[in-house]
Amino acid sequence: MKSIWIYVKRLHHFAGAKLYLNMISMTLISLFEGIGILLLVPLLSVSGLFAVGQVNIPLLDQATAPLRSLPDHLILPVILGLYMLLIIVQSYLQKQQTVLNIEIQQSFARHLRLQVYRDLLQSNWSFFLRKRKSDFNHIFTSELTRASQGTHLFLRLVTSLIFTAIQVALAFWLSFQLTLFVLVSGLLLALYARRFIRHAKSLGTRTTELSQSYMSALNDHFNGIKDIKSNLLERQHMGWFRALCDRMEHNMVQFAKLQTSSQFFYKSASAVLIALFIYFSFEVLKVPVEQLLLIIVIFSRLWPRFSSIQSSWEQIMQSTPGFDSLLELEAECAAAREQVIREGLALQKPLRIQHSMECRQVHYRYNEAYETYALRDINLRIPANSMTAVVGKSGAGKSTLIDLLIGLIRPEQGEITVDGVPLTGDRVFALRASVSYVSQEPFLFNSSIRDNLQLVDPDATDAKIWEALEFASAASFVRDLPQGLETVIGDRGVRLSGGERQRIVLARAILRKPSILVLDEATSALDTENEAKIKESLDRLKGSLTIIVIAHRLSTIRNADQVIVLEEGRIIQQGGFQQLSGESGTFGKLLRFQSEMNG
Numbered sequence: 367m368k369s370i371w372i373y374v375k376r377l378h379h380f381a382g383a384k385l386y387l388n389m390i391s392m393t394l395i396s397l398f399e400g401i402g403i404l405l406l407v408p409l410l411s412v413s414g415l416f417a418v419g420q421v422n423i424p425l426l427d428q429a430t431a432p433l434r435s436l437p438d439h440l441i442l443p444v445i446l447g448l449y450m451l452l453i454i455v456q457s458y459l460q461k462q463q464t465v466l467n468i469e470i471q472q473s474f475a476r477h478l479r480l481q482v483y484r485d486l487l488q489s490n491w492s493f494f495l496r497k498r499k500s501d502f503n504h505i506f507t508s509e510l511t512r513a514s515q516g517t518h519l520f521l522r523l524v525t526s527l528i529f530t531a532i533q534v535a536l537a538f539w540l541s542f543q544l545t546l547f548v549l550v551s552g553l554l555l556a557l558y559a560r561r562f563i564r565h566a567k568s569l570g571t572r573t574t575e576l577s578q579s580y581m582s583a584l585n586d587h588f589n590g591i592k593d594i595k596s597n598l599l600e601r602q603h604m605g606w607f608r609a610l611c612d613r614m615e616h617n618m619v620q621f622a623k624l625q626t627s628s629q630f631f632y633k634s635a636s637a638v639l640i641a642l643f644i645y646f647s648f649e650v651l652k653v654p655v656e657q658l659l660l661i662i663v664i665f666s667r668l669w670p671r672f673s674s675i676q677s678s679w680e681q682i683m684q685s686t687p688g689f690d691s692l693l694e695l696e697a698e699c700a701a702a703r704e705q706v707i708r709e710g711l712a713l714q715k716p717l718r719i720q721h722s723m724e725c726r727q728v729h730y731r732y733n734e735a736y737e738t739y740a741l742r743d744i745n746l747r748i749p750a751n752s753m754t755a756v757v758g759k760s761g762a763g764k765s766t767l768i769d770l771l772i773g774l775i776r777p778e779q780g781e782i783t784v785d786g787v788p789l790t791g792d793r794v795f796a797l798r799a800s801v802s803y804v805s806q807e808p809f810l811f812n813s814s815i816r817d818n819l820q821l822v823d824p825d826a827t828d829a830k831i832w833e834a835l836e837f838a839s840a841a842s843f844v845r846d847l848p849q850g851l852e853t854v855i856g857d858r859g860v861r862l863s864g865g866e867r868q869r870i871v872l873a874r875a876i877l878r879k880p881s882i883l884v885l886d887e888a889t890s891a892l893d894t895e896n897e898a899k900i901k902e903s904l905d906r907l908k909g910s911l912t913i914i915v916i917a918h919r920l921s922t923i924r925n926a927d928q929v930i931v932l933e934e935g936r937i938i939q940q941g942g943f944q945q946l947s948g949e950s951g952t953f954g955k956l957l958r959f960q961s962e963m964n965g
């Protein structure tokens with residue numbers, strides 16, 4: 367209930383006046399519908415069923431008095447004319463109100479979408495380390511859809527409630543006792559139907575869990591499709607996926623069963639009630655026929671509204687877990703917010719290293735609840751405009767060190783300084799504004815090479831773009847592509863090889879004119895030729911900016927000014943390439959091993 371209340375408050379805050387306009391039109395539509403029903407009385411009197419003026423409905427007799435003064439042959443056309451007018455006005459209002467409903471729903475959905483995206487973008491890196499990427503896909507597809515459906519359901523519920531209230535008032539006016547009888551019956555039904563609501567809520571929670579697993583399964587499976595195909599694991603994966611789909615199917619069928627059961631219950635109960643109602647009216651209350659007829663007309667329209675209220679309520683309860691997930695994510699993002707990247711805030715002036723960057727007794731743990739440190743007691747100095755290579759086995763802590771150096775994560779103990787000043791507060795973002803980072807899995811948009819490059823500098827001229835491509839040793843292969851710079855890179859860059867993709871991303875990094883270039887060199891993506899090209903680029907850039915490279919192939923970093931060797935989170939060797947290759951430690955061993963492998 368609490369989340370529904372929050373939802374309504376947000377919707378109210380967001381839509382404000384439109385929400386009230388919507389409610390006013392709903393009220394008018396219901397009123398017109400009520401008047402339409404009352405017009406049945408003079409209509410029936412014309413048909414001779416009973417005479418106008420003899421019906422025992424307060425006010426109606428007075429209201430229909432002008433009709434009675436008309437010549438007989440005009441009564442029917444006037445009543446029908448009024449009826450047509452009423453229906454046309456009502457339908458027009460209905461049309462406007464439907465559009466307004468959609469506008470409210472869609473703009474609120476857009477608002478939620480933007481809000482979630484903004485929250486995510488403003489969260490720090492540690493937050494992303496803890497989360498599964500597929501959970502975000504899940505939020506943006508299933509949960510946001512469910513939450514925005516909530517607006518439609520809520521507005522539908524309000525419509526039904528307003529309609530019901532007006533029709534009930536009308537019915538009270540016609541006959542207090544009969545209406546009371548119907549309302550008490552409706553209330554008893556609603557009390558009994560609470561079990562359906564509870565069940566709907568638990569099915570909704572289950573839907574969230576299942577669709578979350580579904581998203582992450584799809585993500586994992588297609589990321590690992592090569593693994594699946596090459597290891598002939600199709601059967602196992604099919605089995606696993608089938609089991610998940612079975613559970614989803616079961617869940618949805620359960621919800622459909624719940625809805626149909628509650629509708630069945632309502633309809634059966636209505637049949638019993640209507641029978642009792644008519645018997646009671648005729649035999650006990652001796653209600654006049656014309657009144658009874660009107661009440662029956664009203665309730666035959668009203669009763670489906672009761673079941674629609676019930677069904678909307680069940681659906682709302684089924685979709686609240688979607689909104690709960692958004693609220694949960696919002697709270698997590700708020701706790702992980704990086705204040706400096708608030709929208710509208712001027713971009714940080716890049717912080718350029720004048721002399722050096724240093725780590726002093728830096729310790730870092732991914733989870734403070736565990737004893738394992740990803741990095742311990744790190745002390746190092748990176749001089750400005752030098753090239754530093756970080757090497758070590760897998761899991762040694764290379765990426766963690768880079769993340770600390772570019773301010774994505776903060777040391778648990780110790781400090782990082784730039785030109786002697788600690789890297790804290792706004793300086794972290796100022797530093798990041800001067801960093802270009804090329805990851806192991808270079809990210810390219812499904813767009814042209816030009817668009818991908820201009821992402822960092824929309825005004826970059828062709829000359830500047832080609833210069834960057836030259837620096838990244840990518841110019842010759844881009845020139846050979848059929849459309850050159852206009853070539854559209856396929857989904858996640860599939861139409862380019864791993865090495866080519868990495869060189870385009872390197873060109874983009876260079877185009878940004880960074881003062882620090884960080885390169886997480888991919889082993890898998892690079893063949894010897896590509897590796898030589900990357901080495902060429904690094905040698906070309908050396909001396910003009912600070913380069914930090916995670917090197918898997920030691921031949922790439924032959925010209926590095928210093929090499930840092932990590933093992934189990936500690937620096938075990940540090941020095942120039944030549945110096946370390948002469949020593950007997952891990953680096954020498956790695957170097958000999960790689961030269962033997964290469965032949």
Ligand SMILES: Nc1ncnc2c1ncn2[C@@H]1O[C@H](COP(=O)(O)OP(=O)(O)OP(=O)(O)O)[C@@H](O)[C@H]1O
Pocket residue numbers: 495496732733740758759760761762763764765766767
């Ligand atoms: N998000 C994370 N949560 C918890 N532990 C992590 C996380 N990322 C890395 N670690 C752990 O921290 C340690 C260092 O990992 P890191 O990724 O820095 O190593 P690496 O040298 O870059 O490895 P690789 O060469 O395989 O990329 C490892 O023990 C790893 O399991």
